[in-house]
Amino acid sequence: MELWYTEKQTERFGITAKIKRTLHTEKTEFQQLDMIETEEFGNMLVLDGMVMTTERDEFVYHEMVAHVPLFTHPNPKHVLVVGGGDGGVIREVLKHPSVEKATLVEIDGKVVEYSKKYLPTIAGALDDERVDVQIADGFMHIAQSEAEYDVIMVDSTEPVGPAVKLFEKGFYEGISKALKEDGVFVAQTDNPWFQEELIRTVYKDISEIFPITRVYTANIPTYPSGLWTFTIGSKKHDPLEVSDERFHEIDSKYYTKEIHTAAFALPKFVGDLLK
Amino acid sequence: MELWYTEKQTERFGITAKIKRTLHTEKTEFQQLDMIETEEFGNMLVLDGMVMTTERDEFVYHEMVAHVPLFTHPNPKHVLVVGGGDGGVIREVLKHPSVEKATLVEIDGKVVEYSKKYLPTIAGALDDERVDVQIADGFMHIAQSEAEYDVIMVDSTEPVGPAVKLFEKGFYEGISKALKEDGVFVAQTDNPWFQEELIRTVYKDISEIFPITRVYTANIPTYPSGLWTFTIGSKKHDPLEVSDERFHEIDSKYYTKEIHTAAFALPKFVGDLLK
Structure with a gap:
């Protein structure tokens, strides 16, 4: 018997992956959580029918969410990750020696639990002593924070289910307030082939709040279209004006100093789309 | 009834596209040719079970094959396209006013015939008076050419079927001979997620023949992994040393002067992979 997992990334197009077995399936308080073992991409976390991460290609997303804002900020000490319960962004954040504390606020404790069990190379960093894992609503956490963080990363699902409010302008205003005066924030902002309107709206909203707003991309094979965008909002530091000597060596498989730019x-x- | 076309891009992973209908299917002298109408990507040409081009995302591949070498060469007059029977590369080549003649050597006349019928926005340029369409073996054409072309583009299928010999070192040696003394050549060289060995080998072979060898990438949603590589071999002109004033405005949807670099x-x- 051959088992294949097929994700309709749109109503009319999708990816299909041969699987060895289903490792776990559960309707959590917030979403449908499936963990499957695929032949091509290793273990794969699927939330509400959308691939979140796989063992094989996770490094692209996690490195590109983390290192671009962290090298943009000259001295990031306190970092917040909203979402990201699989731990991949945290793993990359901890590669920056300036970081003293990394707070993760994930709404769904089950994501953390099953990532630790089935994605240990991704979630292992969550046990580091610099990490504070909070199972809580990231939207509320942001609303209650003030001038606290150097860098905030929004590692959400696509804008369905619990993540919808993480794409609203009020949330970005909260992020601005939660950042210190020279803070940098980044959000994953989906793909430009099937989500043009989302990218346009989010860019407009963020650029009305932050003096520096920029979009960058990375190639992620298991995400819709393979081309992913990230939007940076920054109060002071421009990701395109990082001085050469600020880049330190980092253990990476996708990110380089040249890729940064x-x-x-x-x-x-x-x-x-941004005009 | 819902019809879906599924391409196994590897034995273990693929894409799936909802289709309206099959427009044409035929076993030609050289390969299986299928033309289908998809809902997400418009009409799609499939050769030997591999997506060659679609109306919606074809611009990425065709622009990136054509414009990078054509802006690298200071004055391309005579251009050869090996393969590329759908006409998309030729369409882009003709956007460069210096080009006096564009020769297309496609082994399978059926590709040209059905592209003209079902992909008119792509194949229309083949009727331009500057274009010489030859239904012939590109490998033989190269072997018989000497110091004839300014730029040669190899727009082949993946290395199966008639295209296998287009990935061999002897072919690249022939290309070097077929180019003028300051000629530039580019080949599509598949994707780095599933074809690591191919990219490594081709890069090594080309760099042993051409003094300047460089690899670049583009995002193509319907191609395996979405990340595609192109390898340039150049006798004199470096694609990374194109002076700013040489870039002229061009009608494009993917290529820009900034993307070029x-x-x-x-x-x-x-x-x-290239080390």
Whole structure:
């Protein structure tokens, strides 16, 4: 018997992956959680029918969410990750020696629990002593924070289910308040092939709040279209003006100093969305 | 009834696209040719079970094959496209006013015939008076050419079927001979997620023949992994040393002057393949 997991990334297009077995399936308080063992991409976390991360290609997303804002900020000490219960972003954050404390606020404790069990190379960093894992509502956490963080990363699902409010302007205003005066924030902002309107709206909202707003991309095979965008809002530091000597060596498989800058060169149709 | 076309891009992973209908299916002298109408990507040409091009995302591949070498060469007059019977590369080539003649050598006349019928926005340029369409073996054409072309583009299928010999070192040696003394050549060289060995071998072969060898990437949603590589071999002109004033405005949806350079910044794991 051959088992295949198929994700309709749109109503009309999708990916399909041969699987060895289902490791866990559960309707949590917040979403449908499935963990499957695929042949091509290793273990794969699926939330509400959308691939969140896989053992094989997770490094792209996690490195690109973390290192671009962390190298943009000259001295990030206190970092907040909203969502990201699989722990991959935290793992990358901890590679920066300036970071003294990394707070993770994940709404769904089950994501943390099953990532630790089935994605240990990703979630292992959550046990580091610099990490504070809070199972709580990231939206509320942001609303209650003031001038607390150097860098905030929003590692959400796509804008369905519990993540909808993480794409609203009020949330970005809260993030601005939660950041220190020279803080930097980044959000994953989906793909430009099937989510043009989302990218346009989010960019407009963030650029009305932050003096510096920039979009960059990375290639993630298991995400819709393979081309993913990230939007940075920054109060003071420009990701395109990081001095050369600020880049230190980092253990990575996707991110490089050259990629840091090149990722902001947008395909014309993507740049046109922001005009 | 719902019809879906599924391509196993590897034995263990693939894409699936909802289709309206099959427009044409035929076993030609060289390969299986299928033309289908998909809901998400418009009409789609499939050869030997591999997506070659779709109306919606074809611009990425065709622009990136054509414009990077054509802006690298200071005055491309005579251009050869090996393969590329759908006409998309030729369409982009003709956007460069210096080009006096564009020769297309496609082995399978059926590809040209059905592209003209079902992909008119792609194949229409084949009727331009500057274009010489030859239904012939590109490998033989190269073997018989000497110092004839300014730029040669190899727009082949993946290395199966008639395209296998287009990935061999002897073919690249022939290309070098077929180019003028300052000629530039580019080949599509598949994806770095599932074809690591191919990229490594081709890069090694080309760099043993051409003084300047460089790899760049583009995002193509319907191609395996979504991340595609192109390898340039150049006798004299470096694609990374194109002076700013040489870039002229061009009608494009992906290519920009900034993308021209940024596309050469490789994700670390891709760059590592070339070491």
